Amino acid sequence: MVHSLIDGRMTGIEPARGGFTIHYLDPLGHICPYLHRRRKNADIHFLFQASLLGENLVKINSAIYLSVKGMIDDVLNLDKSVRTLDLTHNKIVDIPMEISKLINIQRLVLDDNHIERLPVNLGKLQSLKVMTLDGNRITSLPDELGQLVRLERLSILGNMLTCLPETIGSLRNLVLLNVSNNKLKSLPESIGSCYSLEELQANDNLIGELPASICNLIHLKSLCLNNNNIGQIPANLLKDCKALQNISLHNNPISMDQFQQMEGFEEFEARRRKKFDKQIDSNVMISSKGLNEGVDK
Secondary structure (H helix, E strand, O other): OOOOEEOOEEOOOOOOOOEEEEEEEOOOOOEEEEEEEOOOOOOHHHHHHHHOOOOEEEEEOOOOOOOHHHHHHHHHOOHHHOOEEEOOOOOOOOOOHHHHHOOOOOEEEOOOOOOOOOOHHHHHOOOOOEEEOOOOOOOOOOHHHHHOOOOOEEEOOOOOOOOOOHHHHHOOOOOEEEOOOOOOOOOOHHHHHOOOOOEEEOOOOOOOOOOHHHHHOOOOOEEEOOOOOOOOOOOOHHHHOOOOOEEEOOOOOOOHHHHHOOOOHHHHHHHHHHHHOOOOOOOOOOOHHHHHOOOOO
């Protein structure tokens, strides 16, 4: 293994297959990545420990076969210096309570693990801006989620959520919310308080209706609700959500006539045409199945 140090930062390591990334702050305060790779039969634990000489550990690929507990312990020992933590494609079941030590973390990526629940002290990660938990086994989110007031992007695609906490309405800086492919039967009324929300994806759930408060989302540009049980949407949605450019309602029991008769439809269609700069077919938003389901011919 070859590496050198400048001002306490690792600046190089012998390349090989597999690897992980280290992020650190350069003298100007920029977050910079280094990709570190493993050699066949290398002492991976030692390699990992050597990498901790950098100021900001961020990513560990599945190619590195470490004890997950030992790995997380090492990360937690960095506490204030960690900006990004990516533990995608592992077999993590529980996130330790000690994760609250990472008070300056801005990006947390835990996709494709076996996580069933989130720690209640998650709300202490006050600097967090991006959190993705896709492809886990999470059935519910703690109320403390609402304490992540700087969160801008939240993705929990492909889990087992049956509901979202009302405290989600406290996420006033949230721009993207993806809760597709879960078991949600509704969205909380408080969703209307996520005033910065621009994109809401809730495809492949069991949602029967939308809360009236969704009309408060004046910055909403895209609303994707394919493959649900939605028979109608709030009457003022198109009129009040003046930034809305895309609605996707494929495979829902809602009729195109219903949609076209809503107040604000013409303005919405004009925005849509302007965005895509082409003639829009009337079936683009609602599939033929959605058009015919529950509608007299």
